[in-house]
Amino acid sequence: MESVFISGLGMIGSSLARNIKQGNQQVKILGYDPELVNGEFLISEHDVDQLTSFASGAESADVIFLCGPVDVIKQQITELATLNLKKDVVVTDVGSTKQEIMSVAHQLRDKQITFVGGHPMAGSHLTGARSGRSDLFVGAAYFLIPTSADNAGVVRIQRLLSNANVNWQLVTAKEHDSFVGAGSHLPHIIASTLALSALKTIDNTTVDAKLVAGGFCDTTRIAAADPDMWTAIMDSNREIILEQLNQFNDELKKLKTAIEQKNKAQIHDFFSDAQKIRKTIDRR
Numbered sequence: 001m002e003s004v005f006i007s008g009l010g011m012i013g014s015s016l017a018r019n020i021k022q023g024n025q026q027v028k029i030l031g032y033d034p035e036l037v038n039g040e041f042l043i044s045e046h047d048v049d050q051l052t053s054f055a056s057g058a059e060s061a062d063v064i065f066l067c068g069p070v071d072v073i074k075q076q077i078t079e080l081a082t083l084n085l086k087k088d089v090v091v092t093d094v095g096s097t098k099q100e101i102m103s104v105a106h107q108l109r110d111k112q113i114t115f116v117g118g119h120p121m122a123g124s125h126l127t128g129a130r131s132g133r134s135d136l137f138v139g140a141a142y143f144l145i146p147t148s149a150d151n152a153g154v155v156r157i158q159r160l161l162s163n164a165n166v167n168w169q170l171v172t173a174k175e176h177d178s179f180v181g182a183g184s185h186l187p188h189i190i191a192s193t194l195a196l197s198a199l200k201t202i203d204n205t206t207v208d209a210k211l212v213a214g215g216f217c218d219t220t221r222i223a224a225a226d227p228d229m230w231t232a233i234m235d236s237n238r239e240i241i242l243e244q245l246n247q248f249n250d251e252l253k254k255l256k257t258a259i260e261q262k263n264k265a266q267i268h269d270f271f272s273d274a275q276k277i278r279k280t281i282d283r284r
């Protein structure tokens, strides 16, 4: 019987457990999470078969998914390199950044342990096992960062998650971090900045903040995300984020200047260009 160990049974880890279990009841799922409530919930739902310590789950697994925050994933890769893992184990993760993680993972590759970086590009601002879903990843990109020797690992992960109906994307860690910087990290920064700055103004009016426009709610939903998770992501993708923030500031400055100068043609071009870009990525 194939054993899968999932470390971190929050939204993403629990979604993987549900999906793998639904796809194949024969796979034994071992789980670890320091917040016991997550594991106990998944045991009660029969999505996880057994709760273990990190070390014993890792040592008895055929495939290991690291699903904690990015900083925890890095620590656990280092810990895995000290354990007595199965010889042909495949280790993967779901962290939102990849360059740092792939670089820490050399400790595993040096010991001929297969590590394939992973990142399902689906989720929400919610946390914990109760917020996971078996269909969370349907239609979403699932990035894998193989190294040249890791083809068997890629196939093994794809087979295990064949029920997930994801859009597999094999990319380099650098390409990944640049893409998610623009497509995920910057949006979170902007949503949170908007929430902070707009509320300063709104709180000085007599109108209830809950009466804000739908556009405010659409653009700030992700500002409700977990600060611990996002602090770890900012720290891990620091250089790319700083570069992309400069680019963002340049665009914002252009609009500010056009508004100051009452340059209606430029203001129109700004919204028209953005409209065209947004329409090209409409998925649903």
Ligand SMILES: NC(=O)c1ccc[n+]([C@@H]2O[C@H](COP(=O)([O-])OP(=O)(O)OC[C@H]3O[C@@H](n4cnc5c(N)ncnc54)[C@H](O)[C@@H]3O)[C@@H](O)[C@H]2O)c1
Pocket (backbone or CB within 6 Å): 007, 008, 009, 010, 011, 012, 013, 032, 033, 034, 035, 038, 067, 068, 069, 070, 072, 073, 094, 095, 096, 097, 119, 120, 121, 122, 123, 124, 125, 126, 127, 128, 129, 226, 229, 233
């Ligand atoms: N939230 C999203 O939309 C999303 C999407 C894709 C990837 N990710 C990435 O997935 C990972 C998990 O995010 P999530 O949304 O499931 O967050 P979550 O908070 O729901 O789950 C993280 C879990 O990790 C556990 N944890 C903390 N320290 C641990 C440790 N030492 N060992 C094992 N578990 C530990 C926490 O108790 C928590 O249950 C993060 O690395 C995140 O960057 C998140």
Ligand SMILES: O=C(O)C(=O)C[C@]1(C(=O)O)C=C[C@@H](O)C=C1
Pocket (backbone or CB within 6 Å): 095, 096, 120, 121, 122, 123, 124, 125, 183, 184, 185, 222, 225
């Ligand atoms: O949809 C959301 O609420 C999310 O925040 C999910 C989201 C993102 O879209 O940016 C968050 C972090 C990830 O690494 C991948 C997906």
